[in-house]
Amino acid sequence: MRSIVKGYSSRWMVVVLTIVSTLLLWLPFWLRIESLPGWGFDFSSGMETVFANFDGTNYLIIARSWYDGEYIRNNFSNPLPLEYYPAHLPLYPAIVSVFDLVMPGTWAMLVATLLGSVLATLAFFKLMKSVGIKNMGWLGVVFLLLPARWVVVKAVGSPEPWFIAFILMSLVYFREKKYWLAGLFGALAQLTKSPGILLFVGYGLYFLIEMWTRKKVEMRKILSAYPLLLMPLAALGLFYFYYLQTGDFWAYFNSGDNFHLFLPPFSIFAPKGQVWTGEFWLEEIIFIWLIYGLGVMKLWKKNLKELAVFSGVFFVSTLLVAHRDIARYILPIFPLVLIGWEEEMRKKEFKVILLLLVIPILLYSWNFMLNNTMAIDNWGQYL
Numbered sequence: 001m002r003s004i005v006k007g008y009s010s011r012w013m014v015v016v017l018t019i020v021s022t023l024l025l026w027l028p029f030w031l032r033i034e035s036l037p038g039w040g041f042d043f044s045s046g047m048e049t050v051f052a053n054f055d056g057t058n059y060l061i062i063a064r065s066w067y068d069g070e071y072i073r074n075n076f077s078n079p080l081p082l083e084y085y086p087a088h089l090p091l092y093p094a095i096v097s098v099f100d101l102v103m104p105g106t107w108a109m110l111v112a113t114l115l116g117s118v119l120a121t122l123a124f125f126k127l128m129k130s131v132g133i134k135n136m137g138w139l140g141v142v143f144l145l146l147p148a149r150w151v152v153v154k155a156v157g158s159p160e161p162w163f164i165a166f167i168l169m170s171l172v173y174f175r176e177k178k179y180w181l182a183g184l185f186g187a188l189a190q191l192t193k194s195p196g197i198l199l200f201v202g203y204g205l206y207f208l209i210e211m212w213t214r215k216k217v218e219m220r221k222i223l224s225a226y227p228l229l230l231m232p233l234a235a236l237g238l239f240y241f242y243y244l245q246t247g248d249f250w251a252y253f254n255s256g257d258n259f260h261l262f263l264p265p266f267s268i269f270a271p272k273g274q275v276w277t278g279e280f281w282l283e284e285i286i287f288i289w290l291i292y293g294l295g296v297m298k299l300w301k302k303n304l305k306e307l308a309v310f311s312g313v314f315f316v317s318t319l320l321v322a323h324r325d326i327a328r329y330i331l332p333i334f335p336l337v338l339i340g341w342e343e344e345m346r347k348k349e350f351k352v353i354l355l356l357l358v359i360p361i362l363l364y365s366w367n368f369m370l371n372n373t374m375a376i377d378n379w380g381q382y383l
Contacts, residue, residue: 056157
């Protein structure tokens with residue numbers, strides 16, 4: 001009983017820390033601090049800088065227009081081509097639109113992200129409980145602070161927290177063979193970001209591996225997983241929704257400079273002039289793949305095959321990405337990789353180094369938020 005109470009208290013402690021840490025990131029912008037002693041950050045532009053971070057305002061435009069090109073053209077001065085908006089899937093804008101009913105749109109966007117961050121934290125604790133992890137609080141704290149790109153994502157307009165929450169919940173119920181719930185949360189993930197389809201691919205591959213490695217696998221058990229088809233059905237429903245709103249069933253695929261998957265793998269390092277790689281200072285991407293790849297293998301060794309197969313599929317997909325922001329693309333499997341690295345994360349040496357890195361994580365986050373912004377001419381359109 002004491003362990004159950006302790007588990008719930010640590011869970012809510014991390015939830016509170018999630019909210020407080022986000023407020024801390026917003027604070028210097030809110031106060032319009034002109035110079036941070038020692039580092040010289042200039043936050044005098046205020047919360048508008050946070051609001052303007054990519055791709056938050058694009059989602060807010062969708063929440064107001066629902067992909068209606070004429071409405072966008074007549075009400076927003078955003079220079080993006082109209083066909084680009086279907087690259088941003090509708091579930092996160094739908095959540096923003098709910099908060100938009102009771103507060104300015106810019107704040108609705110941030111509150112929607114913050115709520116998604118809380119739900120992602122709760123989903124991570126539920127997954128840790130599902131796989132039998134004891135003393136979950138520390139891993140929850142690590143999930144709060146790492147990776148640094150995740151710290152930024154939670155503080156700006158972003159669908160990633162919701163996407164991660166839905167993925168984790170789907171995996172929890174898939175492990176419990178509650179396929180309707182696994183399929184439902186998988187479908188919600190699919191409607192949040194397009195890589196959600198990799199969850200369906202991962203489940204399919206898991207069943208194939210089970211059939212290959214086990215001499216007797218009852219076909220009726222596999223067929224009982226038919227509710228997982230909700231995921232591809234959600235994708236088809238999304239395309240039909242795009243057809244109703246834009247007249248183009250394939251609007252997502254016709255959204256312009258939106259696809260960054262290339263063959264052969266590792267094209268991010270190739271001198272092909274990809275506009276989203278931009279430079280040759282890319283060594284840290286190799287370390288990202290090393291840490292995540294080893295984490296996937298550790299999941300397999302722990303016999304957490306459902307997690308290992310999905311995270312493996314997702315990991316391999318990032319090897320095809322030619323985009324500078326690999327750290328964001330690979331974020332959805334970080335909670336799973338964290339479980340793989342659990343033993344190392346609990347060591348005293350790791351705790352000491354993470355404590356040392358809290359300040360640079362904060363500085364990195366502020367620096368990123370100050371620079372990863374869109375040009376907004378008229379904020380009245382977003383209020």
